[in-house]
Amino acid sequence: MDYFFIIDFVQSLVDGLLFGTTYALIGIGFTLIFGVMRKLNLAYGAAALAGTYIGVAAFLAFDAPPPVVFLLSALGSGIIGIVVYYCCFRFTPTQVPMASLLASVGMLLFIDEAVVHASHGMPVPYPSVFRNAIIEIGDIWVRGDLLFVFGICVVAMGVLFWLLYRTPLGLATRAVSQQPRAAALCGIDPTRVNLLTFGISGVLGGIAGAMTAAAVGVLSPIIALGLTVKGLIAVVIGGLGSIPGAIIGGLLVGASENIFLLLRGVTERDIYVMLMLFLFLTLRPGGLFGSTAGRD
Template sequence: MDYFLIIDFVQSLLDGLLFGTTYALIGIGFTLIFGVMRKLNLAYGAAALAGTYIGVAATFAFDAPPPVVFLLSALGSGAIGIVVYYCCFRFTPTHYPMASLLASVGMLLFIDEVVIHASHGMPLPYPSVFREATIELGDIWVRGDLLFVFFICVVAMAVLFWLLYRTPLGLATRAVSQQPRAAALCGIDPTRVNLLTFGLAGILGGIAGAMTAAAVGVLSPIIAMGLTVKGLIAVVIGGLGSIPGAIIGGLLVGAAENVFLMLRGVTERDIYVMLLLFLFLTLRPGGLFGSTAGRD
């Protein structure tokens, strides 16, 4: 194999792994909500995008620095996540699981239309950091902005694991996820846990949306669908309900996406990512870390 082709392959693989942490965060958000409520929130990617627009609005209104923009994006997505919970999940009938799913689809379309009308469908510049910085490792270059994206996403994952396994909120969340009725009998309010879970997942989505826009340098309404689809693919590959699986799945999706971009170009990249999803659904439908155990 040609030496330069190998270098291009390794470079694409490295960039994809660094950027794949954003898909991992989206996958974790899907997994958190599904783990607690056993329901999919298809408006999750749109909520992450809308929060990112809240952050970029601060740039035009107050000329806010990038850290403030990133923080506002995360908090804005968390707030929108709570709104999505009340509108699509809190009051839908529990005996009709499709109600919340269809409601979240409607919310996805609604948020997407609001964003398109607010931005006139035009891409907006988004602040990024360390764009000109690079680390040279022989013939391989590590982009400073992607390294920053990777660092922020890893820190967010570490904080999430600390919350889940070292705080009362994490204990309550895991209790509701495993046995909601028993948790309620022990004095844990499932509604409050669900609300906080949607807020926490929204913050993770806002970080992922902000880092995606920061890596690209622009913010566009089409990011919502990409985040939703790639996050769901990461969840399916990793195993629905598994947070480590969502992380591994997100990294695999990011790496595969970038490698396919190098080999087949931007017009065919997503086709092969979807084929990767079909391959997992056929050969390993439970995902890499999915559980095949039945109900007790």
């Protein structure tokens, strides 16, 4: 191995870890919803994308500054997440376990088609910050925009952990996640917790979508599928139901994606990422930190 290859490898690893925090946020969103409802919301990535388009609409129409665009993206995704909850989960029959999953697939297709129609299937510019800033650490360059993405995602994770472990809402969420019947007997309203969980997860998805678009400088309808798939892979690697696992899984997906891009090129990159998914599902279906324990 020559010196230049090692530098390229480390550079790809650093960029992948920084960008992988967006996948971690998506994985956390999947994990939160699964934790309180034991159901997967496959419309999650599409809802995040749609909310991000709300932010970019303000950018294109009113030349809104980046902080406003990012905030609108997050809030828009949170609102759409609540709409998804009411449409796909709140009133679906509990005796048909697949009903909510199929409903979320239908919502995924609906949102995706609506976004494609509204945007004419074309990418649109998205505001980015610190794009021209570079921090040099020896021969390794740390992009300012990726460092910003990393910082925002880490702050979002920190706020989430504070909500979960330092507030009554977090206590109620953890109670419903672990013992829903006992939580209901103690006066906790599971429906309200589910609603707020979808809203919080939507905000996290909006932040992830906004940071993904900010890192590349454009927003495209095809981002939804990538966010959904990479977020699910992060969850599978980390273990469904584990928030720390989703974070580790997201970082691993981001790092692996960039390393495979370096080694095999853009046309084969996702093949090897999907191979990771297959290997974990086959050899370690519970993921790195997943629990097999049930709940009442």
